[in-house]
Amino acid sequence: MKRQCNNLGLAILTLVATASLSYAGEPSANPKGPVLVFAAASTTNALDEIKAKFTKDSGIKIQTSYAASSTLARQIVNGAEADLFLSADTQWADYVAKKDLVACKCDLLGNRLVIIVPADSQTRVAKPEDLLAAGIEHLALGEPQAVPAGRYAKLALTKLGLWDRLKDKVVSADDVRHALTYVETGSAEAGIVYATDAAISKKVKVAVELPEKLTGPIRYPLVLLKHGEGSAAAQSFYRYLSCVEAGRVFQKYGFTFLPTAKAGTKPAK
Secondary structure: EOOOOOOHHHHHHHHHOHHHHOOOOOOOOOOOEEEEEEHHHHHHHHHHHHHHHHHHHHOOOEEEEEEOHHHHHHHHHHOOOOEEEEEOHHHHHHHHHOOOOOOEEEEEEEOOOEEEEEEEOOOOOOOOHHHHOOOOEEEEOOOOOHHHHHHHHHHHHHOOOOOHHHHHHHHEOOOHHHHHHHHHOOOOEEEEEEHHHOOOOEEEEEEEEHHHHHEEEEEEEEEEEHHHHOHHHHHHHHHHEEEEHHHHHHHHOOOOOOOOOOOOOOOOO
């Protein structure tokens, strides 16, 4: 259920006022943060706008680290002291949960994949099969074995019977934003990225939208990590990200703000 934020200012002040106590009744280190958020690269623009508004209203400082969800998840498991994790797929959120590092989580966002080409491209790409054309020598994807956008792209191409015929054209990127950059700069004649990434760039155009049946649902879980469980500031931002006001910003950038998102769901063991 979407959270209403009309009383956000009062809610934040209440949280800050009581921030001397944590979830477990232990002193909170710093009620004003900073809160460290590890987030999928595809959420950069939306989350930067959301955190600026939140900090202005609350005084709580938010620090963000953006990268591929796979990279961030491994850093968390290896001891990075993040408070929240916004993953571009459930697999990497589950990976962190299996290491017993998750306090609670919810499915926050949805996305979809698109095939893009440079904005000035004259190469016709009207369907996925057109990627086989000689004019497409390089196809930019997130690294297909780990980066969620690349993994979804490989799954879609495999279901279409195209992966084995296209894999030699694939240029693997560290994250989806780097895949976007390859197409923007002409280093790749085409790429497969999230629709939200394509929407922020004037240097590419969407050639084909890939239906969800090819990828399965693309979900972004929001995770409150155990490192942030005792921080009232981290709890506050976790709740804020699932409220209507934050949802409007995510929607502005093309994300689906999931109506069933419920902050506070305990992770599966």
